[in-house]
Amino acid sequence: MTAPQPSSSALLESYSPTTGELLGTVPRADGAAVDATVADAARTQPFWAALPLSDRARYMRRAAQVVIDSMDDLATLIAREHGKPVGEAAALELLPMVDSLHWIADHGPRLLRDERVRTRQVYLLGKRHRHVREPLGVLAVICSSSRPWAEPFLQTAIALMCGNAVVVKPAPEAPLVGARVEQALARAGVPDGAVRVVQGGDEVGEALAEADGVAKVFFTGSQEAGRRVAAACSRLGRAAVLELGGKDPQLVLADARLDDAVAGAIWGGFSGSGQASAAIERVYVARALAEPFLERLVRRAQALRLGDPLAPDTDIGPLVSATRAERARAILADALDQGATLHCGGPIEVEGLERASFLAPAVVTDVAPGARLTLEPVPGPVLSVVAFDSEDEAVALANDSPFGLGASVWTRDRARGERIARRLEAGMTWVNDHRYSHSAVQTAWxxxxxxxxxxxxxxxxxxxxxxxxxxxxxxxxxxxxxxxLPYDRSLRGAAEAAARLLYGRDEDRLPALRAGARPLAQVGARMVRGALKR
Known part of the structure; x- marks a missing residue:
């Protein structure tokens, strides 16, 4: 079966964020192509769903081997198209994917098998109850550029293991990487049509979310686009899972290991050029540690090496697009205009890579409460640092945001850290680490x-x-x-007596038995007579 092609001849061009060169093109889908692609997936899905769980698991293991065999090529492509350092692409996108696929294969059958439900009610004797997991149909996976490979591939793999077909809309900044998702799964032997990719911008994602035949939408991206997708799903009565970005806080308590907390801020805030989902953006430090923390943070940030993401010693690559870089610069400039102090970093030109949009890791203090840096997610490597005087103040500062993706607490007292983490308004909290669990597929995200x-x-x-x-x-x-049916007057008395006998106070049970013996006997006799007549 041949994948449906866009009726328009328009192409989506992919340019290197590092050199500006054209890397390739893919067909840009229009509404008709999206509808045809969903219909194609819908035709294949019942055949895929009919496979035993053990067979689907075998395809996951084959897919893992395809990723292993393609690691060098894929890491290079991610670095070229996204700007992520090639070592980071291999370590944080590809290796975890291999591990995740094996976990899905090993544990998916257990998670998807029928679950027996035990009932203890006397009147349910002879009944058998099971919770059965059935695939939804065709799922739409609409992706951001945060993890151009891991995000679409992992969600697609879980959906496939559950028996669904998937239509993926990759980030428009990484269409070549996104196209490899379908190709890799095809190489693993997944039936033609079970996974399809449509390419384009927000308009294609919205068309996919609204397409007939889509059972559920998984969306990762901006609040603006996410709200439009959510509105479309709500209008159509369609379920959606949404990840709309965050502004993650890091809480560094007075007893934290200083060097570990600084290293956590550097990695959590600056890896992936600060563009990773659940990146640290706000750092709250106990006042006793604030000065040495800030000094070490600035020194380590200044030591990070900016450059070509294909070079093995590059720490920070360019931002994935000029649009993203312009927004990050504007947010930083707004904070500085309102009196913030820039300790290091900011817009910079890297010799030999003048066409790239670089932002050196920035550390800022004294940010005004109304500044955009306080309120908005920053699509780049920028950390604001604030001192606090008490645990309650730190928690209040961390929770003083409309966003709640992730948050971390850094302390030598693990129990205290977990207690504070429970108070933080976030979907994910970590103690003495940050963001790593995207690579641990066993954990919810x-x-x-x-x-x-x-x-x-x-x-x-x-x-x-x-x-x-x-x-x-x-x-x-x-x-x-x-x-x-038909009812008689014994039913009410029997129900009240049963409630008191089974669940009432001890002193009420004997009177309940005396009062309810007759109606209970009448109901029981009626039940037996009914069974004997059959």
Whole structure:
């Protein structure tokens, strides 16, 4: 079966954020192409869903081997198209994907098998109850450029394991990487049509979210685009899982290991050029540590090496697009115009890469409460640092944001850290680390408040990809229901007596037995007579 092609001849061009060169083109989908692609996936989905779980698991292991065999090529492509350092692409996008695919294969059958539900009610004797996990149909996966490979591939793999077909809309900044998702799964032997990719901007994502035949939408991206997708899904009565970005805080307590906390801020805030989902943007430090923390943070930020993402010693590559860089610069400039202090970093030109949009890792203090840097997610490597005087103040500062994707607490007292983490309004909290769990597919990923709804990954992510159906059955010859028609006056007395006998106070049980013996006997006899007549 040949994948549907856009009716328009328009192409989506991919340019290197490092050199500005044209890397390639892909067909840009229009509404008709999106509809045809969803219909194609819908035709394939029942055949894929009919495969035993063990067979679907085998395809996941094959896909893992395809990724292993293609690691060098894929890491290079991610670095060229996204600007992510090639080592980071291999370590944070490709290796975790191989591990995730094996976990999906190993544990997916257990998570998806029928679940027996045990009932203890006397009147349900002879009944059998199971929760059955059924695929939803065709799922739409609309992606950001945060993790151009791991994000679409992992969500697609979980959806496939659950028996769904998937239509992926990659980030328009990384269409060549996105196209490789379908190609890799095809090489693994996944049936033609079970995974399709449509390319384009927000308009294509919105068309996919609204397409007939889509059962559920998984969206990662900006608040603006996410609201439009959510509105479309709401209008159509269609479920959606949304990740809409964040403004993650890092809380550094007075007893934290200083060097570890600084290293956490450097990696959490600056890896991926600050563009990663759940990047640290706000750092709250106990006042006793504020001065040495800031000094070490600035020194380490200044030591990071900016350059060609294909070079093995590059720490920070260019931002993925000029538009993203312009927004990051504007947010930083707004803070400085309102009196903030810039300790290091900011817009910079790297010799030999003048066409690239670089932003050196920036550390800022004294940011005004109304500044954009305080309120908006920054699509670049910028950290604001604020001192606090008490635990309650730190928690209040961390929660004083409409966003709630992730948050971390840094302390030598693990129990205290976990207690504080429970007070933070975020979908994910970490103690003495940050953001790493996207690479641990066993754990749920998703945000609270304005950062989104629903979860991906782990058992919660599997639940998002299935319909949980109750399958209940009774024996062909069974006692009559105690509540069956026609009613008589014994039913009310028997129900009250049963409630008191089974669940009431100890002192009420004997009087309940005396008062309810007759109606209970009448109902029981009616049930037996009904069974004997069958």
């Amino acid at each position: 998703g945000g609270a408040k304005a950062s989104g709804i629903g979860r991906v990954h782990g058992e919660p992510g599997f639940r998002e990809c299935v319909e949980i159906k109750l399958l209940a059955s009774g024996a062909a010859r069974a006692a009559r229901r105690p509540w069956g």
